[in-house]
Amino acid sequence: MRRNNNIIIGLSFLIYGILSLLNGYGVINMGSRVIIGITFCFYGIATVNQTFGNNERGKLFFASVIFLIGVVLLVKSHFELLDNRGIVFTSILFIGGAALFILFLENFKEKAFLYAGSLLILLGILSATFFRNYGLFSLANKIGNLFEYFWPVLLIVFGIGIFINRKK
Amino acid sequence: MTEEQNNKEPFEENFFEQMENAPPVVSIKRLQRSRSDVIITGTCSGIAKYFDTDIANIRLIAILSLLLGGWSVVAYLITAALLPVEQDPEELAEVERANQRKENFRVMFSGILILVGFHFAFVQIGFITGSRLFVFPNSFVFPLLSIAIGVYIILSKRKLSEKSEEPLPTLKRTRDNRIILGVCGGIGRYLKVDEIAVRIIFIFATLLTLGLFAVGYIVISLLTQLEEENKIETQ
Numbered sequence: 050m051r052r053n054n055n056i057i058i059g060l061s062f063l064i065y066g067i068l069s070l071l072n073g074y075g076v077i078n079m080g081s082r083v084i085i086g087i088t089f090c091f092y093g094i095a096t097v098n099q100t101f102g103n104n105e106r107g108k109l110f111f112a113s114v115i116f117l118i119g120v121v122l123l124v125k126s127h128f129e130l131l132d133n134r135g136i137v138f139t140s141i142l143f144i145g146g147a148a149l150f151i152l153f154l155e156n157f158k159e160k161a162f163l164y165a166g167s168l169l170i171l172l173g174i175l176s177a178t179f180f181r182n183y184g185l186f187s188l189a190n191k192i193g194n195l196f197e198y199f200w201p202v203l204l205i206v207f208g209i210g211i212f213i214n215r216k217k
Numbered sequence: 218m219t220e221e222q223n224n225k226e227p228f229e230e231n232f233f234e235q236m237e238n239a240p241p242v243v244s245i246k247r248l249q250r251s252r253s254d255v256i257i258t259g260t261c262s263g264i265a266k267y268f269d270t271d272i273a274n275i276r277l278i279a280i281l282s283l284l285l286g287g288w289s290v291v292a293y294l295i296t297a298a299l300l301p302v303e304q305d306p307e308e309l310a311e312v313e314r315a316n317q318r319k320e321n322f323r324v325m326f327s328g329i330l331i332l333v334g335f336h337f338a339f340v341q342i343g344f345i346t347g348s349r350l351f352v353f354p355n356s357f358v359f360p361l362l363s364i365a366i367g368v369y370i371i372l373s374k375r376k377l378s379e380k381s382e383e384p385l386p387t388l389k390r391t392r393d394n395r396i397i398l399g400v401c402g403g404i405g406r407y408l409k410v411d412e413i414a415v416r417i418i419f420i421f422a423t424l425l426t427l428g429l430f431a432v433g434y435i436v437i438s439l440l441t442q443l444e445e446e447n448k449i450e451t452q
Binding site for chain 1: 273277320323324326327328329330331332333334335336337338341356357359360361362363364365366367368369370371385387388407408409410413417422424425426427429430432433434436437440441
């Protein structure tokens with residue numbers, strides 16, 4: 050018997066709320082990024098532990114991604130990074146790869162997850178080392194600049210698209 | 218007396234005849250919270266039923282009304298507290314319920330995307346500052362809201378689930394529900410999540426990595442089979 054995932058979600062909300070209140074009143078000194086990172090790491094670890102091998106692959110995948118985003122947020126808030134955009138680029142590849150890899154660990158028969166996950170992790174490592182020398186990040190920065198202005202429009206377009214096609 | 222009785226008789230006869238031939242009484246519509254289609258309290262569903270309109274539109278309006286400063290939350294809570302609860306909820310079959318859940322998820326998901334999109338577009342344009350909800354600062358409202366949601370979830374949904382013994386499914390590309398090769402549809406089915414959410418995450422990840430993320434898509438499409446045709450017929 051395992052505890053339901055809702056308790057973990059509830060506890061995550063409580064952790065975020067209490068830490069944010071304490072932070073707001075100066076009892077503790079953390080940035081909002083650290084608080085979100087801690088909450089994400091808690092939710093991710095607890096949910097992966099609960100869902101692994103329990104036939105809840107959607108939650109397992111989602112929790113792996115959330116945990117890794119939490120790790121990135123914690124790392125970003127504790128270390129000075131020269132290239133803030135670059136870490137987003139590498140993180141997406143690494144997080145995507147790691148989440149696919151954990152799906153393979155749950156079901157060894159699905160080799161597709163192993164190969165795709167490994168390749169994405171490899172691309173993540175290469176993007177931070179090899180591709181960087183070829184000016185990939187400067188191109189990514191240009192697209193990032195565009196994305197920074199237009200991502201709300203993208204969200205609205207996607208949202209309207211889903212709403213219109215909701216019955217399909 | 219006899220004359221009076223004679224005068225009354227035709228009227229009484231007509232009255233009872235009319236009652237017998239009258240069309241069946243239509244039940245009066247009541248504004249009440251629904252119990253058959255609930256996401257939070259069933260208020261939007263109840264309002265939609267009362268005005269005989271699409272529930273999705275009412276829900277979308279309710280979500281977008283948060284752009285007006287958050288007062289709609291207070292209005293929603295007061296309405297939910299005042300409205301009576303539906304006595305005879307509509308019984309739905311399991312398939313209908315699954316479709317309802319899917320549609321509700323899509324309405325909420327699309328509503329939140331549009332809301333967040335408009336909010337940050339307004340912040341970028343300079344229409345709103347985005348630092349205050351109601352008269353209190355966000356740094357006070359959001360932690361309290363978060364604690365309230367956490368307590369509510371823990372107290373109301375405390376159940377224990379047994380370990381599932383279902384056999385592991387096989388990842389297959391979808392034949393009926395695909396845009397390019399059916400990988401996102403297949404992953405959505407494998408993970409038991411809405412394929413639209415998978416597609417949007419994939420598109421964002423591909424855009425932000427200059428297309429490198431699509432390598433994973435291609436690898437999965439090469440290593441997985443297309444689902445059988447007879448499976449589509451059974452679905």
